[in-house]
Amino acid sequence: MNRHNSLSISKPRIALLGMGTIGKRLAETVKGIPEFELTGVGVRRLTPALIPIIQAGIPVYCTDSNDNTSLEGVVAGDAADLLSSSDYVLDCTPRGTGAVYSNVYNNYNLRMIYQGGESSALAACNYCYGHGYNEAISAPSVRILSCNTTGLVRIIHSLSSSFTVQSVRAVLTRSAADPDKSLKGYVNNILPSMGVSHHSSDAKLFWPDLEVHTQATYAPVNCGHLISMFANLKGIHSRYEILDVLRSSPRIKVIEGRGGLTDLRDVGRGHKRNDCPDLIIWQESVQTFGENVVLSAGVHMESIVIPETLDALFAMTRLELDVNKAMGRSDQAIL
Numbered sequence: 001m002n003r004h005n006s007l008s009i010s011k012p013r014i015a016l017l018g019m020g021t022i023g024k025r026l027a028e029t030v031k032g033i034p035e036f037e038l039t040g041v042g043v044r045r046l047t048p049a050l051i052p053i054i055q056a057g058i059p060v061y062c063t064d065s066n067d068n069t070s071l072e073g074v075v076a077g078d079a080a081d082l083l084s085s086s087d088y089v090l091d092c093t094p095r096g097t098g099a100v101y102s103n104v105y106n107n108y109n110l111r112m113i114y115q116g117g118e119s120s121a122l123a124a125c126n127y128c129y130g131h132g133y134n135e136a137i138s139a140p141s142v143r144i145l146s147c148n149t150t151g152l153v154r155i156i157h158s159l160s161s162s163f164t165v166q167s168v169r170a171v172l173t174r175s176a177a178d179p180d181k182s183l184k185g186y187v188n189n190i191l192p193s194m195g196v197s198h199h200s201s202d203a204k205l206f207w208p209d210l211e212v213h214t215q216a217t218y219a220p221v222n223c224g225h226l227i228s229m230f231a232n233l234k235g236i237h238s239r240y241e242i243l244d245v246l247r248s249s250p251r252i253k254v255i256e257g258r259g260g261l262t263d264l265r266d267v268g269r270g271h272k273r274n275d276c277p278d279l280i281i282w283q284e285s286v287q288t289f290g291e292n293v294v295l296s297a298g299v300h301m302e303s304i305v306i307p308e309t310l311d312a313l314f315a316m317t318r319l320e321l322d323v324n325k326a327m328g329r330s331d332q333a334i335l
């Protein structure tokens with residue numbers, strides 16, 4: 001029998017590869033959802049991210065066949081052992097590595113979830129904020145959109161739910177590195193966008209006819225990304241109408257005050273690591289002129305894609321066929 005047909009009677013068995021920024025957050029969350037079985041995590045070396053995994057008794061597998069010295073005494077087997085005992089794989093390896101592994105995953109008849117560093121063509125469908133959910137239910141593989149595009153899609157979706165959005169332009173000022181990769185960052189520079197960034201074509205996966213243009217720069221910070229957006233709506237709407245719509249949208253938090261990206265940590269207080277999976281929008285930044293609205297939003301890049309990845313997992317495992325219920329369950333799981 002095809003093992004994917006037996007999902008309703010046994011727990012979906014999920015392997016996770018790569019325990020970096022995204023992987024460690026997903027592993028910790030997935031192991032806390034009783035309907036899922038985290039079969040193990042695949043890594044190349046021992047790192048502090050493995051501590052809660054080892055303490056929880058989740059097996060660790062070494063994916064580097066040449067070297068498992070740092071994992072001696074901890075490792076339960078190799079990549080083949082992990083993949084052959086799983087139905088799904090959450091690929092959280094660095095950009096481009098998922099594409100290298102895709103044939104291996106296929107050989108084990110796994111269904112895959114890739115992250116936004118992979119190309120949109122690698123997976124059978126792309127998922128973000130409810131878009132692509134029905135396709136994900138039966139897709140052999142799903143790609144989660146990147147952190148900035150997730151922020152952008154949440155805003156466009158929210159505005160589109162009440163207004164006709166005619167065009168969107170955005171400048172994305174990105175952190176040069178995650179906090180754990182500060183050695184890779186730039187100390188005193190802002191790198192300009194070389195033309196239009198990939199975020200517009202990713203957002204247009206869901207609104208092919210919408211005019212969307214983005215530029216993306218890098219700034220020497222590691223606390224979040226900033227989305228500065230101009231949207232053109234059909235008709236004239238007050239900023240209060242727009243704020244009401246944004247406030248009523250899941251995974252968007254409108255906050256008061258003239259703050260900055262470090263607000264993400266304050267909004268995230270109470271979450272593990274002070275993560276802020278919600279997109280934040282500064283109330284004062286939302287202004288209108290004619291048919292246009294401008295706003296500024298903050299993206300906590302390390303955590304914003306965690307709820308979307310869980311949504312995709314609920315879809316693929318068919319534990320939840322209703323997208324809104326799935327989103328509610330994902331949000332509950334990361335509280």
Ligand SMILES: NC(=O)c1ccc[n+]([C@@H]2O[C@H](COP(=O)([O-])OP(=O)(O)OC[C@H]3O[C@@H](n4cnc5c(N)ncnc54)[C@H](OP(=O)(O)O)[C@@H]3O)[C@@H](O)[C@H]2O)c1
Binds near residue numbers: 023043094095
């Ligand atoms: N970080 C973000 O802000 C962010 C946001 C949204 C989406 N994403 C996307 O999420 C994906 C993961 O990004 P990330 O930032 O979490 O990367 P990361 O922090 O660099 O983590 C990747 C992890 O994978 C490990 N790894 C590399 N090759 C491996 C292999 N063959 N087997 C097992 N583990 C392996 C790396 O460890 P070693 O090299 O030590 O082995 C590292 O711990 C990328 O597609 C990225 O574009 C990232």
